Amino acid sequence: MKVLLTGATGYIGSSVLARLLEQGHTVTALVRDAAKARTAEAAGAVALIGDVADAALVAEAAAAAEGVIHTASTAEHDAAFIDAVLGAIEGTGKPFVHTGGIWSYGSGDDITEETPLDRPALTAWRGAGEERVLSAAGVRGIVVAPALVYGRGGGLIRLLTDETDGGVRLIGDGSQHWTTVDVDDLGALYVLALENGRAGETYIGASGQNPTVRELGEAIAAGYDVAEGVRPESAADTRARLGEAFADALLLDEQASGAKARTELGWTPAARPLLEQLAAGEYLGERVAAH
Secondary structure (H helix, E strand, O other): OEEEEEOOOOHHHHHHHHHHHHOOOEEEEEEOOHHHHHHHHHHOOEEEEOOOOOHHHHHHHHHHOOEEEEOOOOOOOHHHHHHHHHHHHOOOOOEEEEEOOHHHHOOEEEEOOOOOOOOOHHHOOHHHHHHHHHHOOOOEEEEEEEOEEEEOOEEOOHHHHOOOOOOEEOOOOOOOEOOEEEHHHHHHHHHHHHHHOOOOEEEEEOOOOOOEHHHHHHHHHHHOOOOOOEEOOOHHHHHHHHOHHHHHHHOOOEEEOOHHHHHHHOOOOOOOOHHHHHHOOOOOOOOHHHO
16 A cells, blocks of 8 residues: 555654554555655665645645655644645545554543543644544544553653653653553554544553553663652642643543554564563663763
């Protein structure tokens, strides 16, 4: 399949690109500049330099593709990108895989795709775009909602690994669960959704591993010799440090299994759990205490 991909040089998008190519698809990567074009081309894509808000460019590229995956999702440009893609492919039955997020479901100890949406302020903007994609006529519109993404030494876990002076500083008191997914497992899910996902469906990308933030912090302390252990803080202090909207999203208490993606798409996340990698000191490739 010829696929138009956004975000191909980003954290999630680069994994999606690699998986697409492994599965024999050809990829046109919409990138912002020549440097990113070189990166995408080195990875095996055909680069198209332009802006996701350039309606004419996006529409032409989407019309020429057999499917679209949008990982470069932003509040500023999603509406323009979605309008352009749907204007070009409505009625064709082509797949359009859009990016959502686990935070949209709010707190819950068994989050599924049927859980009522309860978006925090940080991600409230996602709703309109997701609804447009899922309800588009004559398009196989699909949303992938990633859990907290880890892998390759990156992801939001760096909020903990990079704050270790005097102990690993937690987000709040650390009692909240973070539902997790490896970035390469997630890349595989995007490709399965493109190939086999059903129109109008959302698939949560969660590994089923749901450690608490305190457990993650304790694993970092053990794996990277942070003698002081963990350092909790109040929710108010977290909000003051990170900003209210971002903090409130990180303070959500979320657990999910990703069962629907397994059952319907045959997704089989295989990465070693984040907690184990941290406890073994294998996640960063360097000692946290040296930061």
